[in-house]
Amino acid sequence: MTERLPLFPLNTVLYPGLVMPLVVFEERYRRLVADLLAQPEDQPRRFGVLAIRDGREVAPVRENDRPAGPLDGFGTVTGDPLEAIHRIGCVADVASIREQPGGRYELLVTGTTRFRLESVDAGGAYLVGETETIEEQQGVGAGALASAVEQAFRSYQKRLAGAREATLNGEQELPEDPRVLSYLVAAAAVLPAPVKQELLACPDTAQRLGRELDLLRRENSLLAWHPTLPATDLTRQAFSPN
Template sequence: MTTLHRIPLFPLGSPLLPQAAMPLHLFEPRYRQLIHDLGSLPADQQRFGVIAIRQGREVGTDHLNALYDVGCIADIRAIQPYADGRFDIVTMGTNRFILRDLFDEKPYFTADVEFLPDELGANPDAMSNRVRQHFERYREIVQMEDGQDVLSPDPTALSWEVAAGMLLDLDERQRILAADDTTSRLILERQLLHRELGLLAQIPSLPAFDPRQLPISSN
């Protein structure tokens, strides 16, 4: 029997990935209310779902059809309130979920979601070794300054590190998030890395890229 969980939902223009940090600047009244509501809960329950909008910046009247099916839980790690009611928060991606239903009875959306297991799939170790080699070459070429010299030996953790470290469009990042298991995710990443390495080989030089310096998302 499927177990559904009712969670607050934060639609954004880009998906959140497990193990990835996402800073947010909250100024809209609905998301100020969200932080006030979560602030009354124990620290280990201060979380909400992040899900990507298929097109544009707002859900509009399409509701479920405007959103991708798979999202990620954001655990709140730090909150900085301001006198005018705004908040800066830092979140960390944890569990993936599939969106089952959407509700708008509160100022912000809530949703019924089903948490997704992160299964390994077939032969993840062999695939992770191939992806590791491709990604290390990719980081070398783009001169990535991500502060992470050593990649995780764990295939699942590695798959999320690679996803966070690549420059991908919305659909590609969403496909990685929604992959059925770790091996499927690594296979997709190997394909994307192979494509990117081929393109990079045609470029004489690139400026250093630091994914930690990407702009803070605003609601």
């Protein structure tokens, strides 16, 4: 299925099922939110989230912009936006919008489905893309891999809690669905943005789980040797099974 979506490039990766708060303060994205608010109430408020490639920022090009190379002095893309953003992203459904003083907005969104960006229209206030939905395939051996990933992830959480001298409040309930588990682990693990993007782009659930199992085993080994490595709190990730 194809769909024309407003695009919201971010320095992070959104996954299906992940609940993400956003604070919108840049003018072009305030325009995006204002346009969403202007839609009829029975029309879904949604946009596409795409991760920005390292060292890039994305902005529409104006006809009267001064000529420049791929990046201007402020790090803003003035050439082809497709060079600055990853092509596989996630649709964000807007759960709530709150307007704040100064024209800012606070959004709460939930990732729903993955998409592939086919083309970009940069002629408006913000980027708009032609997107194609990516249907999730389970792949071979997803069930067995999910069990192994769950075990490795629980060990990972405990090692991180030990590194932070924190205490886990009981054993976290993890989803039984291999697909949902794969996205939860991808969202919760402390990994570089390119690796998180790689996990989003995996062609099926089994390949994502297999990659996560390798990563978790590596991280558990590193934490065993270096128990004081810094890490963020992985026990409070907001996640929806939808």
